[in-house]
Amino acid sequence: MRVRLLHTFIFLLGVFFLHAQKLRKADKEIIANLQKHVSYLADDQLEGRRAGTNGETLAMNYISKEFGQIGLLPKGADGFFQAFDINDGKKINDDSYFSINKKELNKETDYFPFAFSANTTVEAQPALSLQESDMPWFLNLKEILEENKDNPHFDLDEFIRTKSIEAQKKGATAFIVYNTSAIDDKLHFEEKDRTETMKIPVLYVTKDPAKKYFKDVAATLDIKIKTSIGEKKRIGHNVAGYIDNNAANTVIIGAHFDHLGYGEDGSSLLRTGEHLIHNGADDNASGTAALIELARLLKNSKIRNTNFLFIAFSGEELGLFGSKYFVENPTINLQSVNYMINMDMVGRFSDSTHALTVGGYGTSPAWSNTIAASNPKSFFVVKVDSSGTGPSDHTSFYRKDIPVLFFFTGLHSDYHRPTDDADKINYTGEYRVVRYINDIVTNLSKQNQKLAFTKTRETQTTSSARFSVTLGIMPDYTFTGTGVRCDGISEGKAAQKAGLQTGDIIVQLGGNNITSLENYMQALGKFKKGDKTKVKFKRGNDTVEADVQF
Numbered sequence: 001m002r003v004r005l006l007h008t009f010i011f012l013l014g015v016f017f018l019h020a021q022k023l024r025k026a027d028k029e030i031i032a033n034l035q036k037h038v039s040y041l042a043d044d045q046l047e048g049r050r051a052g053t054n055g056e057t058l059a060m061n062y063i064s065k066e067f068g069q070i071g072l073l074p075k076g077a078d079g080f081f082q083a084f085d086i087n088d089g090k091k092i093n094d095d096s097y098f099s100i101n102k103k104e105l106n107k108e109t110d111y112f113p114f115a116f117s118a119n120t121t122v123e124a125q126p127a128l129s130l131q132e133s134d135m136p137w138f139l140n141l142k143e144i145l146e147e148n149k150d151n152p153h154f155d156l157d158e159f160i161r162t163k164s165i166e167a168q169k170k171g172a173t174a175f176i177v178y179n180t181s182a183i184d185d186k187l188h189f190e191e192k193d194r195t196e197t198m199k200i201p202v203l204y205v206t207k208d209p210a211k212k213y214f215k216d217v218a219a220t221l222d223i224k225i226k227t228s229i230g231e232k233k234r235i236g237h238n239v240a241g242y243i244d245n246n247a248a249n250t251v252i253i254g255a256h257f258d259h260l261g262y263g264e265d266g267s268s269l270l271r272t273g274e275h276l277i278h279n280g281a282d283d284n285a286s287g288t289a290a291l292i293e294l295a296r297l298l299k300n301s302k303i304r305n306t307n308f309l310f311i312a313f314s315g316e317e318l319g320l321f322g323s324k325y326f327v328e329n330p331t332i333n334l335q336s337v338n339y340m341i342n343m344d345m346v347g348r349f350s351d352s353t354h355a356l357t358v359g360g361y362g363t364s365p366a367w368s369n370t371i372a373a374s375n376p377k378s379f380f381v382v383k384v385d386s387s388g389t390g391p392s393d394h395t396s397f398y399r400k401d402i403p404v405l406f407f408f409t410g411l412h413s414d415y416h417r418p419t420d421d422a423d424k425i426n427y428t429g430e431y432r433v434v435r436y437i438n439d440i441v442t443n444l445s446k447q448n449q450k451l452a453f454t455k456t457r458e459t460q461t462t463s464s465a466r467f468s469v470t471l472g473i474m475p476d477y478t479f480t481g482t483g484v485r486c487d488g489i490s491e492g493k494a495a496q497k498a499g500l501q502t503g504d505i506i507v508q509l510g511g512n513n514i515t516s517l518e519n520y521m522q523a524l525g526k527f528k529k530g531d532k533t534k535v536k537f538k539r540g541n542d543t544v545e546a547d548v549q550f
């Protein structure tokens with residue numbers, strides 16, 4: 001009994017000593033810096049740092065200024081910055097034009113060309129009710145809508161597409177759709193549409209102009225059309241700073257600095273529809289702050305046997321756009337990269353559980369010792385995840401066969417909501433995470449070896465309540481072609497059993513044409529566990545069909 005009391009007493013003493021460990025001046029400075037960085041990056045002024053916006057510009061300038069003051073060398077494509085395109089779908093260019101009987105229609109209110117329209121001009125005097133070759137054809141949706149008003153599976157977009165392809169085949173020079181029924185067709189210009197472009201313009205005319213011009217079905221109309229559909233683009237920017245120790249290998253440390261803005265890109269968890277700034281203090285101003293302070297620590301360290309590259313990625317919230325762009329357009333030789341450490345949400349450390357998730361544990365045999373040996377008196381309750389993939393930027397480096405580690409203090413109720421604010425960050429807890437990573441890097445540099453890489457299982461990154469089954473693929477969020485490109489295939493899942501491989505482009509699932517991630521997810525929602533169907537995919541120039549069971 002007594003012995004046990006003594007042990008408990010010694011243990012409590014140890015915990016107290018640890019907690020009461022007097023923070024040195026230098027440590028307090030780091031904590032103050034972390035707070036300064038997070039407060040600035042999560043300020044309303046930066047409007048949630050959405051990629052390609054003014055908020056991103058303010059953030060990237062702040063980060064590059066800090067990198068410069070620490071003495072890092074610029075290692076972007078243009079100084080510290082590396083710009084990359086973000087394809088935001090399609091848009092109607094201003095030079096689009098449509099007139100009926102010499103009256104121009106307004107492209108905001110009176111009509112819109114479907115996103116899959118050809119970019120061309122047509123002038124003709126067709127009869128509304130005739131479907132002659134070499135003439136524009138018209139389609140009133142009234143009948144089909146009334147026929148299917150109680151049919152939840154009726155896909156109007158698919159119907160219009162099929163009808164326009166038929167008309168095109170039969171020689172129509174344009175296809176003009178309208179709706180005189182009382183049913184709301186909810187048709188709108190679909191920015192994210194990635195269906196194959198037609199050879200003719202396909203337009204939708206809204207109710208009022210339709211009533212005005214298409215009332216008399218025997219009428220002949222004077223039609224002038226110019227359709228001009230363009231790509232909507234934003235420019236994102238990675239920020240990269242370098243410590244050149246003239247060494248053979250380089251360690252990459254990264255964190256994304258972009259966030260959701262006002263939630264425009266659809267990954268906000270706010271369900272009220274309000275237009276609010278998502279400040280992203282934990283996601284991921286915390287990781288960005290840790291990145292800056294690690295750069296300062298390592299710049300002032302005695303380590304000389306490795307170079308360091310610090311990268312603040314943008315476009316992560318859109319699907320790892322920035323890190324994917326970097327590994328495809330690296331500013332250093334990727335072969336010389338020893339390993340990559342990623343920090344995403346390290347600001348909400350729990351002082352009660354001391355839980356810290358470390359992902360990528362299985363991507364090098366070197367990790368297990370280092371992670372344990374660097375954990376000060378087991379301060380952290382480390383939860384390891386062996387997979388090299390996951391919902392953050394280390395995945396892009398793992399896919400290039402680079403050992404990775406991912407640090408994360410855990411989810412919370414403010415995740416992807418406007419309430420993820422700077423006053424909820426545990427700065428001392430974050431400082432301890434920074435110290436831990438600094439110790440891991442320092443200990444590894446003492447071993448002075450290039451780490452071996454090991455492949456791991458791929459974790460499913462897309463989780464949504466909208467569907468109960470998955471194929472077991474990792475979609476490529478940056479793919480802008482028609483279909484869904486596979487960036488990775490999960491072990492033992494339906495896709496692997498069906499023979500799908502990384503790089504394949506899924507174009508059909510059962511009876512559903514797959515043109516984009518959106519309708520891929522909709523199609524998945526139609527299947528349940530055990531269902532059998534066919535998947536069609538493109539591999540190079542071949543189109544392959546395979547049986548698949550969920």
Ligand SMILES: [Zn+2]
Binds near residue numbers: 256316345
């Ligand atoms: Zn994040």
